[in-house]
Amino acid sequence: MERKASQAAQRERAEQDRLAAAEAIRVQQALEAAVFLAAHCRKSLSPSLPPELLTKIFKSNLRYYDKSGTISDHDCHKVYKTERELILRCCMVSKEWSASAKRIMYTGQIYLYHTGAIRRLIRTVQEDADQIHPIQHLQFSDFYNTDDFQRPAAELIALCPELATLGGYSGSLYFDKLTPLPEFTHLRELRVSNQVLSSLAPLLHRLPILELLEIVYVIDDEPPRVTRVGAPLRAGLRPRMNGVPPPVFNLKTLRLSQCQLTLAECRWLFSSSNAIDYAQLQEIHEYSVALGEVIGSSVSRLHIKGMMDVPQRGDPHLSQSLSLYTNLRALQISGKDWPWPQLLGSITSSLHAISISYSAPGTQALVSSLSDHAWQKDLETVTVYHWANVDYFYGIKQADVDAAKESLEVACGKRGIPLIWIKEGESRTVIGYTGVGFEPTQGGTSINIEEEPVMHVANEQETF
Known part of the structure; x- marks a missing residue:
């Protein structure tokens, strides 16, 4: 088996080299x-x-x-x-x-990694203001996190009022209260990483139609202040944020990973977002409850993920905050090591779809929950992602996977719920139903629905 896998990998690499050469x-x-x-x-x-x-x-x-x-x-x-x-x-x-x-x-998308490139583009925009077509997509990345990069980056952004998407990685964006910024009435997507929230705040309230916000690792070097629910909106904010108005955007998509946001900051940042269609959360740690108290009733579809460095390991703090999400239609749980019985038992929403990564404890807990017909009466689909490429490292045997799959098939079949089993690199298997509408069939047959293979456990597709 290992020899065949090695030969297949060699053939795949050879094909990739051929395509690259062509x-x-x-x-x-x-x-x-x-x-x-x-x-x-x-x-x-x-x-x-x-x-x-x-x-x-x-x-x-x-x-x-x-x-x-x-x-x-x-x-x-x-x-x-x-x-x-x-x-x-x-x-x-x-x-x-x-x-x-x-x-x-x-x-098109413009990537900027060096100060010189930013300054040249600033000069071009200023000199050809009447001829140049509006810049719509900018991506900044500065691994040294220096003022020499951040200041011209902010200057260039201010010269591009028709931006539609903006990315700032490795702490490349910095704005203070005096930075002159226009109203960005076309900007719908913002992705940032390694930022200080107070240095990003002056930009955020200039984005009235922002729909997608993705933040990876945001901290602040000022000590947080204690804030209670019901306090005024600005109460508890760090001093450098006090003079900055809160954003007015109404987010549709939110992705947060490794974010240290206090209750006051969550209220400042998300108070206007009352209809979040999709939220993806990872490593929020002790700040999970504060976040859930602010956005919990606004989220329709929630994806909670394992740790950034160890995707299989669940986050107990996210588990404890799950009950705060009261209006979910769909829930996706990535990773194996979650407190499964407590996690599934804390769901307060009436779900239409639930998705989990395969693990013996996870499928066993899901079978147990499905056996209680009072649990999630409106459930319409159950999806399991089986990342077979990591089974060897975790000592998972195929016989155990088959047994878990069979028990879950039975539990879903008793409630008339389709089970979608997705194995890495293979077609999606829908058990017990045929057709787009998942109409029930006699005898519990299986069908395959072609889709793109998912190649990494940390990048599961958003399937609902």
């Missing part, structure tokens, strides 16, 4: 064509070709900027860098080509 040849040919046009065809180019058609032609030859295509996260930045060079060369061919190429370049 892509490199394609990009090189495109670059050579652009250089030829720039050197020999300036005078012969027809100015009558509509710019919209030129833009469409360019996009059809660019994987990164063609939104209908698909690029893996692993290849995304590499493709961006190579195709950016092609776009820059197209800008040198003619004025018509330059206008269409810039339209693509400045409306």
Whole structure:
């Protein structure tokens, strides 16, 4: 078995190398064509070709900027860098080509890792204010967390009022109360990591239509103040946040990981978000209860995850706060080591769907809960993710998996609930039902529904 797996892995790597080589040849040919046009065809180019058609032609030859295509996260930045060079060369061919190429370049995602690149883009925006197309997507990342990077980054952001998405990683964003910022009336997605909340606050209240907020590791170096429920909105805020108005956005999607947010900060940040469709929480620790008290009644779909460094290990603090989420329609639990009986017993919402990662204790607790017909009467689907690639490391035997699956099939079958069993790298198996509407069948047959394989335990798909 190990020999076959090794051979399969070698074949997969060889295929990936072949595809990478083919892509490199394609990009090189495109670059050579652009250089030829720039050197020999300036005078012969027809100015009558509509710019919209030129833009469409360019996009059809660019994987990164063609939104209908698909690029893996692993290849995304590499493709961006190579195709950016092609776009820059197209800008040198003619004025018509330059206008269409810039339209693509400045409306696509722009990655910035160096202070020099930020300053050059600031200069371009300022000098070509009447000609440049509005920048819509910016991603900053600074591993050194320096003022030399943060200040020009804030200056560039202030010059881009038509931003639609913004990312700031490794503490690359910093705003103070005096930073002049416009109202970002198009910005719907903000993703940040390693930030200090007080240095991000002046931006947050300038995002009236923000729909997606993703924060990984946010702390504050000021000591927190005790706040009680029912106190004024600003009560208990750290001094550097006192002069900053609270945000007015109404979030639809919220992802928090390793965030130390006090009750006062949660109230300041989320008081206007009263209809959160999807929330993903990870390693909130002792701040879980404060967060649940603020957003618990607003969340429709909740995904709680194991630890960042050890995804299989559950978070007991998140378990204790689950009862605060009173209006859930769907719940997804990633990881194996949770206090399963207490976790499932603390659900106060009337769920339509529940998803868990496979583990013997988890499936056993779920079978026990399903055996009580008073538990979750409105439940419509049960989903189990089985990450078979880690079974060897945890000493999990296939016979035990089959037995757990069979017992869960029986428990779901007695209540007429479809069981969706997803094994890594394989098709999804829906047991006991056929069709999109999951209509019951006689005899409990199984069907397969094709879907993209999920390749890592820390990146489970949002299935509900």
